[in-house]
Amino acid sequence: MRYEEPVFRPPSEAKSLILQVTIGCSYNRCTFCGMYKTKRFRIRPIEEVLEEIDWASREYPFVRRAFLADGDPLCLPEDHMLKILEALYRAFPCLERVSTYATPQNILEKSNEELKRIREAGLQLLYIGVESGSDKVLKMVKKGVTHSQIVEALNRAKEAGFTLSTTFVLGLGERDLWLEHAKESARIVNETAPHYTAALTLMLIPKTVLHFQAKKGMFKIPTYRGIMKEMLAFVEDINVETVFRSNHVSNLVPIKATLPRDKERLINELVGYILEAPEEPLPSTWLGPV
Numbered sequence: 001m002r003y004e005e006p007v008f009r010p011p012s013e014a015k016s017l018i019l020q021v022t023i024g025c026s027y028n029r030c031t032f033c034g035m036y037k038t039k040r041f042r043i044r045p046i047e048e049v050l051e052e053i054d055w056a057s058r059e060y061p062f063v064r065r066a067f068l069a070d071g072d073p074l075c076l077p078e079d080h081m082l083k084i085l086e087a088l089y090r091a092f093p094c095l096e097r098v099s100t101y102a103t104p105q106n107i108l109e110k111s112n113e114e115l116k117r118i119r120e121a122g123l124q125l126l127y128i129g130v131e132s133g134s135d136k137v138l139k140m141v142k143k144g145v146t147h148s149q150i151v152e153a154l155n156r157a158k159e160a161g162f163t164l165s166t167t168f169v170l171g172l173g174e175r176d177l178w179l180e181h182a183k184e185s186a187r188i189v190n191e192t193a194p195h196y197t198a199a200l201t202l203m204l205i206p207k208t209v210l211h212f213q214a215k216k217g218m219f220k221i222p223t224y225r226g227i228m229k230e231m232l233a234f235v236e237d238i239n240v241e242t243v244f245r246s247n248h249v250s251n252l253v254p255i256k257a258t259l260p261r262d263k264e265r266l267i268n269e270l271v272g273y274i275l276e277a278p279e280e281p282l283p284s285t286w287l288g289p290v
């Protein structure tokens with residue numbers, strides 16, 4: 001496979017065939033994100049992608065899962081995406097699941113019929129970075145969508161039959177907006193009931209706008225205790241069924257639960273973590289050279 005590095009994939013796609021169908025992120029403006037800053041967005045020519053599928057089908061004929069990279073392949077025009085899905089299922093007889101990263105914008109740009117046809121062609125799982133439910137935070141980090149647009153996007157994708165795995169970033173509301181960030185994020189979960197909800201912890205990535213703002217004191221880095229309080233406020237308000245995970249490398253403690261079933265147990269655990277967590281800012285090692 002001819003990968004254009006760096007290539008990112010969710011932890012749960014560790015055993016999947018990673019197929020780079022786009023390079024970079026078509027949006028690429030979120031102030032906290034450094035994933036695709038070194039890449040100029042482009043769609044890989046379909047011939048190139050089909051060649052790779054062909055090659056991979058000879059090398060790894062028993063592929064069961066495939067993940068489409070890079071940042072937001074759901075931005076591909078419908079016919080382009082359908083060609084890729086059709087080729088994948090034809091090439092790999094054991095293929096059970098195809099998934100990809102998607103932005104709320106990608107979903108909003110497609111009609112319900114387009115989403116349904118893509119879903120029926122075999123794209124099943126969308127990993128969607130929601131980041132926050134607070135309009136103030138979304139605006140501050142230049143996410144490019146509002147709370148209500150995110151709700152519309154998630155509900156339309158669900159209606160089309162997609163499984164949704166959403167991620168939120170603890171700490172994005174800094175020290176002033178943390179409670180609103182937590183509560184509004186929970187409200188998005190309640191309004192959309194994604195199948196999976198993940199809470200990551202903010203990492204300040206060198207060469208991002210947010211890193212620069214933190215370095216200049218324009219963004220108040222949250223404390224360990226603040227992050228745990230934020231997680232508690234987030235979890236307390238979630239009232240719909242969702243598999244909750246906070247076990248990314250960025251997280252301070254690994255947390256797994258099914259909500260709302262395990263809410264009480266989780267709240268008790270979090271209260272304990274709050275009492276133990278230091279009132280110090282998150283690691284300054286993330287504040288490397290600008």
Ligand code: SF4
Binds near residue numbers: 025026027034036103
């Ligand atoms: S967070 Fe997602 S949408 Fe925003 S720049 Fe990064 S990859 Fe693109």
